[in-house]
Amino acid sequence: MARRIEHHTTSPHSAEKVFGAMVDETHLRDRLAAIGGSDAELVTFSSVDGTTSYQLKQGVPAEHLPSVARSLLGGDLVVQRVENWAAGAGTVEVTINGVPGRLEGAFTVTDDGTGSRTALTGEVKVSIPLLGGKLEKVIAEQVAVMLDKESEFTSEWLANRG
Template identity: 40%
Template sequence: MSRQIDYRSSSQHRADDVAAVMLDEGYLRARLTQLGGPGAKVLEHEATDDGGRYTIRHGVDQAALPSVVSSLVSGNLVIQRTESLHRRSPGEWAGEVDVQIPGTPASAVGTLRLHDTATGSELVVRADVTVKVPFLGGKIEAVIADQVQQLLAAETAFTLEWLAGSHR
C-alpha cells in the first residue's frame, strides 16, 4: 500500500516564468543551499527552452529524523530526486518526479503539472510514497508524506521569493 501526496500551490507569475525558474541550475543550487541539508547538490541538469530534467540530492541529519524513520538508516538520510518538466503548450507544463532513498525500502513516484490560471499559475504535484516494510510501512509512509508536503511548501516559498527577486 502507498500514501498519496496531493500538493497544490498558486503563484501570481505565469507558468512559463515559473517553469524557467524551476529549470534554472543556479536557482536549484541556491534552493539546495538553503533547503537541501547535509551533502545536498545538483547531480545532473539538462534544460532547453521547452523543458528539462534534473537530479538533485537532499540530506537530512539523522538527529532530525523521526524515530520510526531513523530505524531504517544509519547516519544521515540521503534523498535522490529526479524531476522532469516539459512544455505541452504555452502556459501548460507537465512532468514527472521520482524519489529514491538509497539503502531503504522507501520511494515515491508522481507527476507535476504547472499551468496558467486567471491570476497567475498553479503547480500540482501528485505522488505515491511507498515503504515496503511489514507492519510499519504505513506509519513510515505517513511520516514521509508529511515531510514531503513540508518540503514542497518550503520550496514553493523559496521559488516565490526567487521570482520576486529576493534571492538573485
C-alpha cells in the same frame, strides 16, 4: 500498500515564470544552497529541445525526523530526486537512502488567475512489513514540507529578479 500523495503550492508569479525557474540550473543550485539540507547537490542537469532533466540530492537531519524513521535510517534522511520537465509539466521519482521504496508522481504548473499553482500527484510505497505504512506517511509529510519551502524560495527568487 501505497500511500497516495496530492499536494499543491501557489505562487504570485505566472505558470510560465515558475516553470522557467523549475528548469533553470541557476535556480536549482540557488535553491539547494538555501534550503537543500545537508550535503545537497545538483547531481546531473541537462536541457535539450524543451525537455529538462536533473537529479537532486537533498538531506534532512535525523533530529528533524520522527523516531521510527531515525531508528530505521540510523542517521540523516538522504533524498535522491530525478525530475523530468517539458511544457509546464514534469515527472518525479524519489528514493530514500536505506528504504526499500519510492515516490513516483507528476507535477503540473498552471495559471490560476492571481498567479500559478504547482500540483504534485503521486504515490509513496515502502516495502517493509509493519513499518511500511508509517514510513510512507513520514515520507509524504517530508515531501510536502520540502515542496512548501521550495515554493516559497522560488517565489522570492523570482521576485528578486523582477
